[in-house]
Amino acid sequence: MAEFGVWGLGSMGLGMAQSLVRAGHAVCGHDPRGVALDGGVALANNALDAAVIVVLNAAQTESVISGLVGDMKPGALVMACATVPPDFARAMEARCAEAGLLYLDAPISGGAARAAAGDLAIMASGTPEAFTAADPILAATATSVFRMGDAAGAGSAMKAVNQVLAGIHIASMAEAMVFGITQGIDPARFMDVIPQCAGTSWMLENRGPHVRDADYAPRSSVDIWPKDLGIVAGIAKDAGIDMPIAQAALAQFMAASGAGLGGEDDAAVAKVYAAQAGIDLPKGDA
Secondary structure, three states, X not given: OOEEEEEOOOHHHHHHHHHHHHOOOEEEEEOOOOOOOOOOOOOOHHHOOEEEEOOOOHHHHHHHHHHHOXXXXXXXXXXXXXXXXXXXXXHHHHHHHHOOOEEEEOOEEOOHHHHHOOOEEEEXXXXXXXXXXXXXXXXXXXXXXXXXXXXXXXXXXXXXXXXHHHHHHHHHHHHHHHHHHHOOOOHHHHHHHHHHOOOOOHHHHHHHHHHHOOOOOOOOEOOHHHHHXXXXXXXXXXXXXXXXXXXXXXHHHHHHHHHHHOOOEHHHHHHHHHHHHOOOOOXXXX
């Protein structure tokens, strides 16, 4: 039985922690909001075999790592799962190496339900030793592990590529659904038809029902996307590539956040399109 700490018990981190508990590991959960982990135990940092960091951004990741460096036993693993710039991941790998710690750049994808089921996709890069140390974590939390390389940065680069498509697909789902409403197509009918047609996507099938059912409880919030697509924009600028479609999606998420929707499910970007069109979205049962 290995001993793990999980920092960040949000929709993704809590599911990962629960998956580790189900796999028989001793797991200590850490979250500033006081979220409880069923089956969790108290563990000192210097007893941990690995720290799994599932927080929001680079700043929070660095804050956790700063508290762990010098407190974890030599050879322990830091597995960082937030979406961050590749250069940041490389810097954290170097910092951990200086402290005698292994580092795995391991951004995650799949959503809250798949995190709870231990069914995530993880795009990981790091040394062979880091992968060996992470094997029990990867086995418990993911069904698809993509080994992107032997050094940090490649995992985060692939996650940025994924976020280009994911963010665009959520925004395009919202755009298409509101367009359909202007043409007399009810969102329920939209969701009956489009998933069976060539225009569908995983994000449409996952997020479209949230709009149809007026269910904006945040599985992944609007405010994730100004961060993630902002990271993409920064990488693109450095690479000298123009990305107008990603920029358009970013603008819509920023508009949604500016309209006070930042804490709602990211499908709430549909409300921006609806306001522009002067139409009503489904209200639900409330």
